Amino acid sequence: MAMKLLVTDIDETLSRGESVSPEVERACARLRENGWSLMVATGRILATAISHIRGIGSSLPAIVYDGGRVMDPSSGKSLCETPMDPSLALEIVGAGWHHPVELQIIGDEKAYCRYSDVMTRDFFSASGVPVDDSMESPSSPATVYRVIFHGVPGCIRTLQHELKSRFSGRAEVVQAGEGFLDILPPGVSKGAALAAWIDTLPERPELVVAAGDHHNDLELLAAAHIAAAPEDAAGDVLKIARVIMPSADRHGFAALADWLLEWEGSRYEIASPVVLL
Template sequence: MRPDGSVSPRVRAALMAARAAGLAVVLATARPVRVVRALAADLGLGGHAICLGGAQRFDLDGGRLVGEDRLDHATATAVLGALRAAHPDVLVVAEVGLDIHVEHGFALGDWGFRDLPAHTVRGSLAELDPGVTALLAGHAHVPLDELELVAGAAAGGRAAITRSGGPHIEVFAPGVSKGAGLAALCADLGIPAADVVAVGDHRNDVEMLRWAGRGVAVANAVPELLAVADGVVPANADDGVAVLLEELLASG
């Protein structure tokens, strides 16, 4: 996506050309299924998607989850309690399956929501059981580094904690990453890592680029990703994904 959240005509055309050539195009994102389904429909993509940073694998054509990893209730509760103890007004949202759980004081504008989706449950996050797919925690005045330290100490190695560029940290079940999610999906589809080309821009893409046969970063990627990439294409704003797909299609 470009900085304004749109997808350029060139990228759209390249995605359609890749699909027409028989390539499996997989959207791998920190976004939840409800957002990814809308994006895929807008782009005319089917197949599969990796959602919530690798915690979910979704069949876009069948409209169903084909895999999910959940953070256990005890760890989620410990992380939530530690965050609240350290910063009582921390804002926390929980993704549970295809639902989003928010507490009664949650304001639409806090994280840029125009509206809450249909699958919204309001209530105490402390009551969630048997666990959550993802906990998202942010604070208007506390750095994300601090929130990550608090969550990490509370989890004690029983959770994966990362960021994807939003105003929050993301807490998942241990081992969850885009790389692990893509590896699991490709195993189901019979696609070896050597045949996979992955492209990303943020810290939560590191494991995915390491796993793929060829890992590519866009020029505006964070330093951690540029350090592990096999190659670099132009920035998001300059149609880097289209450049990569056009190169792949031209090379046969």
């Protein structure tokens, strides 16, 4: 039997916080019982995504690092990956160094930052992820997958414009959440990682549904047969969503799951967006 695949972003789509709600866990169990396979596609690293992966009962590889890596959650091994040239990462870090934003450099399940990047240090340390906060001037580790800047949305938009102009064609510059700016190697996205993973399967999925809420989910949603988004998603995401679910704090993913179970019994054409509010 061909696979029915539901691929989901984590933050503000599947959940809000560091765990999946019981309502969403139960809904995911109903999906699995009815033949659905579940997969995570997130900007998080594996260590900070693992509780969500287990919460939805996914046994599939996880798309992490915003598509920079596809990893096996059970072993922690990378199945495929696209690292960033450290010299490019150094340029990016230097370009954002004096902006009033926090900095993260993401290596192999490890974060690098400045001592002043308090939110970065506290988040990763609380998750048990190694953090090197000794950076005193722009630098890059030998192994790097992406650079992230975090701050007030207005500052992030200013930096995004500057970095897009400077690194056009050399890096992907995309907002990955409210106040988060991800800079990735060229061609890297959640959608590209999903397509590459599907190409390794003996048979393509019969149906692919993708859920996400921000600009780093656009390629993922475009690659799916059905795109879903929470009601508070970014405007560009809502424009392409065929199913609009309640927000994550209202357990909207559970509503999506129940709608899918009902919809697949009839497979009616989705002529206009379905609103599950």
